[in-house]
Amino acid sequence: MTRDRRRRLVNRAMEALATLAALVAVAVLAIVVVSVARRGAGAVSWDFFTKPQALFGQPGGGIANALVGTALLVLLATAMALPVGVLTAIYLTECLQGSRRS
Amino acid sequence: MAAALACLVLVGAIVWKILELSGDSFDRFGFGFITARSWDPVKHVFGALPFIYGTAVSSLVALVVATPQAIAIGLYLSELAPRGVRGIVGSLVELLAAIPSVVLGLWGILVLGPFLAHHVEPSLHNTLGFIPLFGDPQQTGQGLFTAAVILTIMIVPIVASISRELFLGVPRELEEGALALGATRWEMVRGVILPATRSGIAAAVILGLGRAVGEAIAVTQVIGGGTRIGWSLFPPADTLASKIASSYQGAGSGLETSSLLYLAAILLVLGLIANLIAQVIVRRFDPLRGARS
Numbered sequence: 001m002t003r004d005r006r007r008r009l010v011n012r013a014m015e016a017l018a019t020l021a022a023l024v025a026v027a028v029l030a031i032v033v034v035s036v037a038r039r040g041a042g043a044v045s046w047d048f049f050t051k052p053q054a055l056f057g058q059p060g061g062g063i064a065n066a067l068v069g070t071a072l073l074v075l076l077a078t079a080m081a082l083p084v085g086v087l088t089a090i091y092l093t094e095c096l097q098g099s100r101r102s
Numbered sequence: 103m104a105a106a107l108a109c110l111v112l113v114g115a116i117v118w119k120i121l122e123l124s125g126d127s128f129d130r131f132g133f134g135f136i137t138a139r140s141w142d143p144v145k146h147v148f149g150a151l152p153f154i155y156g157t158a159v160s161s162l163v164a165l166v167v168a169t170p171q172a173i174a175i176g177l178y179l180s181e182l183a184p185r186g187v188r189g190i191v192g193s194l195v196e197l198l199a200a201i202p203s204v205v206l207g208l209w210g211i212l213v214l215g216p217f218l219a220h221h222v223e224p225s226l227h228n229t230l231g232f233i234p235l236f237g238d239p240q241q242t243g244q245g246l247f248t249a250a251v252i253l254t255i256m257i258v259p260i261v262a263s264i265s266r267e268l269f270l271g272v273p274r275e276l277e278e279g280a281l282a283l284g285a286t287r288w289e290m291v292r293g294v295i296l297p298a299t300r301s302g303i304a305a306a307v308i309l310g311l312g313r314a315v316g317e318a319i320a321v322t323q324v325i326g327g328g329t330r331i332g333w334s335l336f337p338p339a340d341t342l343a344s345k346i347a348s349s350y351q352g353a354g355s356g357l358e359t360s361s362l363l364y365l366a367a368i369l370l371v372l373g374l375i376a377n378l379i380a381q382v383i384v385r386r387f388d389p390l391r392g393a394r395s
Contacts, residue, residue: 007286007289008286011286011287011288011289014287015182015287017174018174018175018177018181019178019182020174021170021171021172021174021175022174022175022179022191024171025171025175025194025195025259026191026194028198028255029195029201031213032201035209036208039212083105084109085105086105087104088105088106088109091103091105091106092106
């Protein structure tokens with residue numbers, strides 16, 4: 001009887017720990033997102049997204065150049081990686097018949 | 103086939119170039135570089151040991167904290183969570199992996215570092231100070247410990263989602279068999295699920311290790327920079343990756359650049375070894391493999 005109770009208690013404790021672990025991960029995510037959003041909220045405006053970076057020392061300006069740069073970078077990288085990646089995958093699955101695939 | 107070859111050629115070219123460029127430093131310091139403790143651009147004396155130490159400590163601490171938590175999350179998501187919660191929590195955990203590392207690093211500087219420095223480190227020092235790992239707290243929050251926490255946050259979602267998939271892949275009949283014999287859910291997990299997936303878990307952990315060892319930017323942002331080697335986890339340090347990221351732009355001499363590339367070569371070898379070990383583990387020790395294929 002006591003052995004049975006102990007088994008059930010251990011089971012309950014482990015279930016609680018697993019749930020707690022998941023909660024902690026979600027909480028960390030929430031903390032990161034909320035604190036970044038709170039600190040950044042003050043700077044967000046229409047100008048922030050549409051104006052290029054101000055000259056050094058001048059107030060104002062935005063991140064338009066960074067946005068465009070990111071978009072171009074992603075576009076170029078995808079354009080180069082997609083054909084190579086797909087072709088490699090085709091080669092690995094179709095042309096290597098009989099050898100060990102992992 | 104040309105595309106596949108291109109990938110191999112690219113990897114080869116990168117490795118070759120790194121080795122070639124680190125040649126100067128290798129000629130000068132040889133393998134002694136790995137165990138030399140000083141990094142002094144003024145005197146042209148360079149050594150890798152502080153960075154190897156920083157890499158090892160930050161990744162190991164992160165791994166020790168992250169592994170149990172990630173496995174627990176995997177178990178929760180695959181066995182415990184109610185159907186509705188499962189999808190939500192699962193995708194939230196994966197979102198954690200989607201945070202760009204620069205953002206995480208910035209958060210580490212602004213929020214996590216000060217919090218650790220003013221609350222966590224003093225209390226750890228006061229309660230567990232007799233263990234040399236928990237030395238005097240830092241004022242700035244920049245240090246090895248902060249980097250390890252950031253790395254933990256980065257590894258957990260990866261290992262958790264891999265282990266969830268592994269746990270879901272355990273055959274239903276095995277689990278139900280254990281439950282039918284009167285095992286509690288935890289006994290079923292320990293007796294059936296964990297043994298059946300242990301090779302996969304090991305591989306997932308090594309994948310996480312690879313991520314932790316190679317992570318550059320977030321670590322550079324929070325680790326502070328320094329070449330101290332000692333027991334305490336709190337002071338600033340540097341990892342191989344963070345040293346390369348923070349010093350390459352300002353490297354003063356050809357020898358320093360070459361030494362940084364030597365660090366890169368060490369990092370590359372470590373990454374290769376981790377990958378090979380993971381593959382060997384998956385091939386050799388997978389008890390379900392025979393049943394599956």
